[in-house]
Amino acid sequence: MGFYLVRGTLLAVVVVCSVTLSVAAAQRQGDCSSLTRNGRVLGQCIPVRDCEYFMGILTVTPVSQSDRNLLRDNQCNRQQNGNVNVCCPILDMDGVGQANRDSLGALTHPLLPHECGGVKWQRSNDTEAKINEYPWLALIEYTKPSQEKLHACGGVLISERYVLTAAHCASGSAISSEGWRVRAVRLGEWDTLTNPDCQVSHAPEKTECAPPYQDVLVEEIIVHQNYSMDAGSQTNDIAMIRLKDVAQINNYVQPICLPNKQLRADELEDLVTEVGGWQAKSSSRLKKSEVIIESIENCQRQYAAQNIHIMASQLCGSAKSNECHGNSGGPLMLLKNNVYLLGGLLSFGPVPCPSTGWPDIYTRVASYIDWIHSNLKA
Numbered sequence: 489m490g491f492y493l494v495r496g497t498l499l500a501v502v503v504v505c506s507v508t509l510s511v512a513a514a515q516r517q518g519d520c521s522s523l524t525r526n527g528r529v530l531g532q533c534i535p536v537r538d539c540e541y542f543m544g545i546l547t548v549t550p551v552s553q554s555d556r557n558l559l560r561d562n563q564c565n566r567q568q569n570g571n572v573n574v575c576c577p578i579l580d581m582d583g584v585g586q587a588n589r590d591s592l593g594a595l596t597h598p599l600l601p602h603e604c605g606g607v608k609w610q611r612s613n614d615t616e617a618k619i620n621e622y623p624w625l626a627l628i629e630y631t632k633p634s635q636e637k638l639h640a641c642g643g644v645l646i647s648e649r650y651v652l653t654a655a656h657c658a659s660g661s662a663i664s665s666e667g668w669r670v671r672a673v674r675l676g677e678w679d680t681l682t683n684p685d686c687q688v689s690h691a692p693e694k695t696e697c698a699p700p701y702q703d704v705l706v707e708e709i710i711v712h713q714n715y716s717m718d719a720g721s722q723t724n725d726i727a728m729i730r731l732k733d734v735a736q737i738n739n740y741v742q743p744i745c746l747p748n749k750q751l752r753a754d755e756l757e758d759l760v761t762e763v764g765g766w767q768a769k770s771s772s773r774l775k776k777s778e779v780i781i782e783s784i785e786n787c788q789r790q791y792a793a794q795n796i797h798i799m800a801s802q803l804c805g806s807a808k809s810n811e812c813h814g815n816s817g818g819p820l821m822l823l824k825n826n827v828y829l830l831g832g833l834l835s836f837g838p839v840p841c842p843s844t845g846w847p848d849i850y851t852r853v854a855s856y857i858d859w860i861h862s863n864l865k866a
């Protein structure tokens with residue numbers, strides 16, 4: 489058994505994560521997650537007659553099938569008297585739902601977007617991600633000295649201007665001894681063989697096409713100063729990429745939320761999270777797998793036997809898949825209260841990949857919040 493920096497092959501990359509965190513942690517203002525015509529927001533489980541939003545829908549006849557489904561999907565419990573409770577969205581004066589990011593474990597910062605990590609209407613329960621399931625996934629484009637271009641590492645969009653990736657994907661000789669240079673970041677990718685990408689779904693038959701991908705040039709690369717490519721443990725394997733132009737945000741290109749610092753490793757253990765990427769040999773489309781976060785102590789013990797010292801600023805995660813999907817530098821995603829948070833960046837893993845019993849090692853993003861803050865520029 490050996491270890492390597494997960495590098496990804498020619499086309500590819502990225503990450504996935506799909507957490508099937510089943511749900512509805514009680515919130516101060518809300519106690520459930522309400523599905524509205526415009527997506528998910530915090531809600532309260534109350535009798536339907538007390539819910540202005542759904543009464544508004546029900547009083548317009550005939551009630552459409554999609555509204556019926558909405559109502560059914562929001563049923564939260566049945567009272568003893570037979571009345572139905574629904575998860576009623578908590579809306580502000582403009583009728584806009586509020587997902588309080590602090591309570592969600594997300595970080596707020598003036599240079600980070602207010603809207604992030606939104607869960608799309610449907611998440612795939614397949615190993616192939618839907619066309620806009622992870623709109624923050626990025627692919628890093630390199631140029632070789634011969635001017636040949638290739639994609640190898642993954643990354644993740646955190647604002648219209650910044651992408652996070654692993655340091656080993658961004659710092660000179662750590663990328664390749666053959667003089668590869670980071671040139672651009674590709675956003676809005678799904679199927680690496682087609683452009684634009686179209687997803688065909690059945691029942692009902694529907695074709696959904698995304699706009700062409702965006703290749704955005706890189707303005708600056710900030711590698712963590714304490715990253716050392718020669719260290720076995722690969723601590724501080726994190727880098728920020730500032731884009732030369734802002735990314736065009738749309739349904740297929742959106743930032744993920746950063747976690748707040750309180751999101752501690754032991755809150756992640758036993759959660760199911762997701763990783764995704766274009767590493768699979770079987771497909772040119774974005775594939776995903778669930779990842780189980782392992783106990784850091786067990787992981788430290790296990791890796792110490794290979795003389796690799798895992799730190800608290802890292803996470804150990806085992807993908808539940810018999811195929812390798814995630815590219816290094818790509819995100820470990822946590823679904824918490826219907827918002828995707830960035831849990832980690834894929835740093836390295838066992839060879840061959842996957843190797844049963846040997847988790848992959850991720851940089852724990854919550855440990856680098858101050859570092860990220862101090863490097864953000866308007």
Ligand SMILES: *[C@@H]1O[C@H](CO)[C@@H](O)[C@H](O)[C@H]1NC(C)=O
Pocket residue numbers: 613614615
């Ligand atoms: C996805 O979920 C649906 C409904 O729960 C189920 O019928 C289907 O078999 C699942 N597909 C996969 C690939 O697990």
Ligand SMILES: *[C@@H]1O[C@H](CO)[C@@H](O)[C@H](O)[C@H]1NC(C)=O
Pocket residue numbers: 713714859
């Ligand atoms: C790098 O390591 C030095 C020495 O341990 C420490 O003082 C410094 O704060 C570290 N830098 C960052 C950005 O963490």
